[in-house]
Amino acid sequence: MNPQKCLFGAKRGCFLGYIVTERGIEANSSKVKALQDMPPPRNLKEVQRLTGRITALSRFISRMADWSLPFFKILRRATKFQWDEECDQAFEELKVYLNSLPVLAKPVIGEPLRIYLSSTEHAVGLAFVRLDDEEQSVYFLSHILKDAESRYIGLEKLAFTLVLAARRLRPYFLAYTIIVMTNSPLGRVLLNPEASGRLIKWTTKLSKFNIQYQPRSVIKVQALADFITEVQNLEPEALRKIFVDRSSTRLGSGISVLMLSPQEERMHLSVRLDYRATNNEAEYESLIAGLQAARHVGANRVILYSDSQLPAQQLSGAFEINNARLRLYAEAFDKLKTNFGEVVVQKVPRAENQAADELAKLASSISSVVIQQPIEQMVKKFIWQHIICRFGIPRCLVSDNERQFIGQELREWCEGYGIQKHFTSVAYPQSNGQVEVANREILRILRVRLDHIGGSWVDELPGVLWAIHKTPKEGAGVTPFHLVYGGEAVVPVEVSVESDRIQSYDGDNVERRLLELDLIDAVRAKAVVRLTAYRQRMKQNYNRRVIPRAFHVGDLVWKKVKSIGDVSKLEAPWTWPFKVIEKL
The missing domain is CATH 3.30.420.10 (Ribonuclease H-like superfamily/Ribonuclease H)
Known part of the structure; x- marks a missing residue:
């Protein structure tokens, strides 16, 4: 230990370019003086020197980005140096601010x-x-x-x-x-x-x-x-304009929301309703969805534009609400309205609401399908019985690259109905493995059932699928049944033991069910967030076991052969030794 380099009991000292005292952490006075004594820049190099000195004191400057924005604009132009009045004003204000830089405190362990x-x-x-x-x-x-x-x-x-x-x-x-x-x-x-x-x-x-x-x-x-x-x-205090519309066709119902920010930026929201709704009910749904979107972006003052006369007049109090279902919608709207400082519903001509109308028509036609059968003939039968006969002819089907999905017979059959075939990418195994994981879970439960009670797997399959649908998933936090229908089904054990909801069952639960349907989007969104975080944890856990390997210039390496088409199992999986000549 060199005594000349040691200092004990000091009440003030320079550490990592900052002045550490009993009061806290202070800016280095030499750095502050260098910036205060600096004359206005005369070229791009001096502007770079100025921004560098500002960055060195950035942790002490509460509005560093605002002070330095005019200077960075000069650097963005790069080819032309122009020091204008705005730069002069910002430079002088910055020098004045440097006279009263705050003393920063040190965090204390255990305190938030x-x-x-x-x-x-x-x-x-x-x-x-x-x-x-x-x-x-x-x-x-x-x-x-x-x-x-x-x-x-x-x-x-x-x-x-x-x-x-x-x-x-x-x-x-x-x-x-x-x-x-x-x-x-x-x-x-x-x-x-x-x-x-x-x-x-x-x-x-x-x-x-x-x-x-x-x-x-x-x-x-x-x-x-x-x-x-x-x-x-200041955006929450600005008035946001929201255009809403609905569409009800034989294919279903859809609603749309077009929100304009104070800077005329557009936000589009298109939602398909999973139940048949009248035009007035769909219009109320669009108004509620518009308020929910406004609440999510933190708006305080909202004006809703609708081309439907009845809901606009009913919500303004001009018309009386006689329909019981519409009255429930109006109550939900009024409850949501309390989150805002000002909400206005205004009737507009349909011609001024064209963009929202087109979005609603698009939402009413959205449909999704999932294919799980492994045999090509059964695939055709499944598509016909469970997709076409229930939902109509789809525009496209998405599957993995298994042979039963890419066969000539199935491709010609789909072309006959105008169905496009899309396949998940080989380079994205997470998509390709979803069906395989589901099948593996089904087979595991079937094997347990058949080992205990015997019988035919065909008879046990509906019960196994029902059990999977009613089991909470670790990733999502809720059951698949809840994500689809917005509530939980009654299971046999609840009848025999009589759970709380069985004992307190109320026959008139229409309002509660409507509330569950209104909250289903929030439940699904939380499940998505939870599932994403769950996958991130799995990725981190897997990466802990990965042994990093670095290659250097001169190392000999093998190249892995990727299978293309029908490759013989006896063919070598690696080819040639290659020499690393450059490390990028």
């Missing part, structure tokens, strides 16, 4: 950390805070939105900020309980991500952390007050 989120049109930000006698800043994070990121809606920007923070500040998220302080419905949106596919991916990434959501209270610390008030999200 608070997070404040913010978003603007071009940037998002985050502030880490610990709560002692008062809130103390721990870390500031900023990010300039690029390309598709700038087109995210308000709540998506906040969710993206949280995911970005979990990626860059992962140690904080792993070691502490994170409390997100926000007045937006961010927590509810992340648990119900049916409005956007990217939210499902973000929810999966955040599911491994202990994150809680609480409403934001009054902020007393000046640095945080500047961060929130000057970089706040």
Whole structure:
């Protein structure tokens, strides 16, 4: 140990470029002075030097992305240097802000950390805070939105900020309980991500952390007050326009929602109803779906446009509701309406609602099929009895690449009915293996049943399928029966033992059943999120057993032969030794 390099009992010192004191972590004064004394840049190289010095102090600057946005715009142009008045103003304001940089606190093990989120049109930000006698800043994070990121809606920007923070500040998220302080419905949106596919991916990434959501209270610390008030999200207070429509045909019923953001960005939602509904019932469904979509994006003021006269007048109170079913729809709409500050339903001509009308017609024709029979002749019989006779002739059928699905006879039979054959990719084994896994589970249960009671497997098959449909799956968390019908069926053991729902059965359960149907989309969305997280855990568990192997220049390697067509089993699975000449 070199005594000249050791320092004990110091109340102040420089560590990793920061000044560590009893008060907390302070910015290095030499870095601050270098930025304050810097003259306005005269070329692109000096702008790069400026942005680099700002980045070095980014954890202390609550609005770093906003301060540096004019400078990054210069770098994006690259071929032409232009320092304008906007850059001059931002440069001077930044120098003034550097005179009062906050002192950052150190997190305490066992105490939760608070997070404040913010978003603007071009940037998002985050502030880490610990709560002692008062809130103390721990870390500031900023990010300039690029390309598709700038087109995210308000709540998506906040969710993206949280995911970005979990990626860059992962140690904080792993070691502490994170409390997100926000007045937006961010927590509810992340648990119900049916409005956007990217939210499902973000929810999966955040599911491994202990994150809680609480409403934001009054902020007393000046640095945080500047961060929130000057970089706040104003979208919830803006008026959102929602166009809704419905379509009822012999093929089924569908509803559509077309939502316009304050920046005229469009969000389309098309839903097929799994039951026959009248035009008025479908119109009410579309109005409720429109409010649900608005709630998911955090809207506060909504105006709904519908080309149907009756629901619009009934919800406004001009017409009386005499139909009992429509009265239930109106009650559900009024209950959902309480989540908003302002909701207006307005009648518009059909010509002004054309886009939503086309989406509704499309939704009323959507259908899906699954094929499971292994013999080509039985495949044709199954398609005829269980698909065509029940749902009509489909446009296409999706299957794996087994011989019974690619035979000449089945292909000609499908072409005769105008049915297109689509196959899952060989390079995506998860899709190809779904049917095989289902068949393996059926065979396992059949074998157990036949070993105990004997008999014919054909007679036992319906009971086995029923048991599989009524068994909760670990990945989804609910039974397949619940995901399809929105509720659980009564099993024989409940009759003999008399479960709670058998003892408290109410014959008039129409309203409860309608509520279950309204909530089925939320149940399915949660199952998707849970299943995605379950697959992620399985992937991580599998990767732990994988032994990494690295190749270097000069190593001799073999090339694996991929089977193409009918390849003999005696053919070598590897070919030639090859020499690695370059590592990319």
